[in-house]
Amino acid sequence: MAAMTATAAPARPTDLVSSQAATAFARHRTPLLLGAAVVLLVLGSVLVGRGAWPGDLTVDLTGPLGSVSDWIIDNRDTHPLFLYFFGHISNGVVLSVRAVYLVLLAAGWAGVTAAVGLIAWRVAGVRLALSGVAAFLLCGLLGMWVPTMQTLALMVVAVLVSVVLGALLGLAAGLSDRVFRLLRPVLDTMQVMPAFAYLLPVVLVFGIGVPAAVLATVVYAAPPMARLTALGLRGADAGVMEAAASLGATGRQRLLTARLPLARRELLLGLNQTIMMALSMAVIASVIGAGGLGDRVYQALASVDVGAALAAGVPIVLLAVVLDRVTGAAGNGLDTPRAGSARLGWAVAAAGTVIVAVVARLVSGTTWPDGRTVAVAEPVNRAVGWMTDHLYSGVPVVGGTADWAAHFTTWILDPVRDGLQWLPWWAVLLLIAVLAMLIGTWRTTVTAVLAMAAIGVLGVWDPALDTLSQVLAGVAVTLVAGFAVGIAASRSERVERLLRPVLDVFQTMPQFVYLIPVVALFGVGRAPAVAAAVIYALPAVVRITTQGLNGVDPVTMESSRSLGATGVQQLLKVQLPLARPALLLAVNQGVVLVLAVVVIGGLVGGGSLGYAAVFGLAQGDLATGLVAGAAIVLLGLMLDRVTQPTARHFGKGA
DSSP states (O other): OHHHHHHTOOOOHHHHHHHHHHHHHHHTHHHHHHHHHHHHHHHHHHHTOOOSSOGGGOOOOHHHHHHHHHHHHHHTTTSHHIIIIIHHHHHHHHHHHHHHHHHHHHHHHHHHHHHHHHHHHHHHOHHHHHHHHHHHHHHHHTTOHHHHHHHHHHHHHHHHHHHHHHHHHHHHHHHOHHHHHHHHHHHHHHHHSOGGGGHHHHHHHHOSSHHHHHHHHHHHHHHHHHHHHHHHHHTSOHHHHHHHHHTTOOHHHHIIIIIHHHTHHHHHHHHHHHHHHHHHHHHHGGGGTOOHHHHHHHHHHHTTOHHHHHHHHHHHHHHHHHHHHHHHHHHHTTTSOOSSOHHHHHHHHHHHHHHHHHHHHHHHOSSOOTTSOOOOHHHHHHHHHHHHHHTSSOOTTTOOHHHHHHHHIIIIIHHHHHHHHHSOHHHHHHHHHHHHHHHSOHHHHHHHHHHHHHHHHTTOHHHHHHHHHHHHHHHHHHHHHHHHHHHHHHHOHHHHHHHHHHHHHHHHSOGGGGHHHHHHHHOSSHHHHHHHHHHHHHHHHHHHHHHHHHTSOHHHHHHHHHTTOOHHHHIIIIIHHHTHHHHHHHHHHHHHHHHHHHHHGGGGTOOHHHHHHHHHHHHTOHHHHHHHHHHHHHHHHHHHHHHOOOHHHHHHHO
């Protein structure tokens, strides 16, 4: 009876007051935070004043980083650390890439093309096999067979190492909660880092060349494999695992016979993502000596030779599409039974490859015939010249593409940049804190503010704000266009069907490729860099928005329709509020993807941090490059934390 009395005891007045206060704060969270921000801005203006990041709070790392760089360069051939550790890694990478490249050359163009077709046939069917053969033949017709094989050789080595490393990390994280908790923030941070940021540390240790390119690709491409492996292992059916344990299976037996087979789909998805990210990074790594197709694009963009850039860019796109389709089909076909013996099918594929390679070697040799190429650079450059003369400026009523770029720079990019740089440094930190608190938690707020403050400490405050202005402008355009197209696709099955193949192709294209069409249309500068970023980020925003709106409960939609709501009312009052988690995720992904290409836009006149990173790599000024790279990482971390939705937002959208 005493226990019942104790259970039914009324809550204390202090508990009721605390609960009511917490509820009131949660209800009025946004106005309270905005009001506090206004008060702090006024007080800060009086007590702190205005101005850029103070020089007293800046740490000059040029000297120390320069000394470290000089020491590494001076001791790279003599110090035991390089001779017996990094040297062996470098030699192993070079030998592996060279061995794969020699195998591809020995197989010849016919053997490689036959291998691609037969592998695609075994994995994905006849249709994709024909597409793969056509794609590789087109690479040869464009005169890019040797660069394609160079890129493919680098990718094979990088993907193999990335898969092994990612699978081991994912295995550890999938079987151990402690390892999972340790790895999760590291993988989260690596996921938001722009690809350019990975180049500088490896160049510092390994110098310019293939080893640095391969290792940068491995570091960039391994996290998806680790994350998806851990996800697959941790998501294994508890009933199956309990049944295996009840039958006396050991931990190793449960892993090999239950966990891994149940995680096959996630493992193949991890392989797909690793391959696509490796291709993207292998192309970008051309700036540090990777060679291949990326180097052709890089050299062409440096001389604004759009025709040559397009001739190398098309094989990159074809390679990306073929690899994505084949690995994606392998994952989708796990549950589809195939007639005949799998071993016999692969034996036939291997025998067919060898026969085609030998016959072609005897008939026409291993290299692609010189007379069977199509020169596209000159016609494309003539077309670009015609566009320069007729479409860049002076077009009646609408103006020209150069006029659009100039207006976008003058009316949007310059005001946003000047406004950010005019704000006091503490006001920028305060705004970041308010935005992070509105969307995230106090932990994400502290992380975002510290990341932005660290940029000021590094002495690159103004260049970082310039890059931030380009990101904000690009994100605004991306979200307006992406939400509009996503809403249209969610309300029309025909529009969604038309968009699906376009979005699929755009999402598989490496970042580097997007610079080619914008340079052809807009020339060089900050506006073309932002345009490339918008095109790159738009497919993800459209797809997430469409899926979020289509995922709204049909019962809720039917209820609103029965109450007489119009289509517009359903969209504004039902779909958009319930799809809020997906829309916030679209904002987050748009920000991260726009930043990734804005940084690469330093190659085409984007300026700011991207240009500093490119300059440091090109001139061997690793101090400048490393500081810019660190600032890029910090900026990406800040933007991700500010726009990353938390569990309470997903609860609101449920």
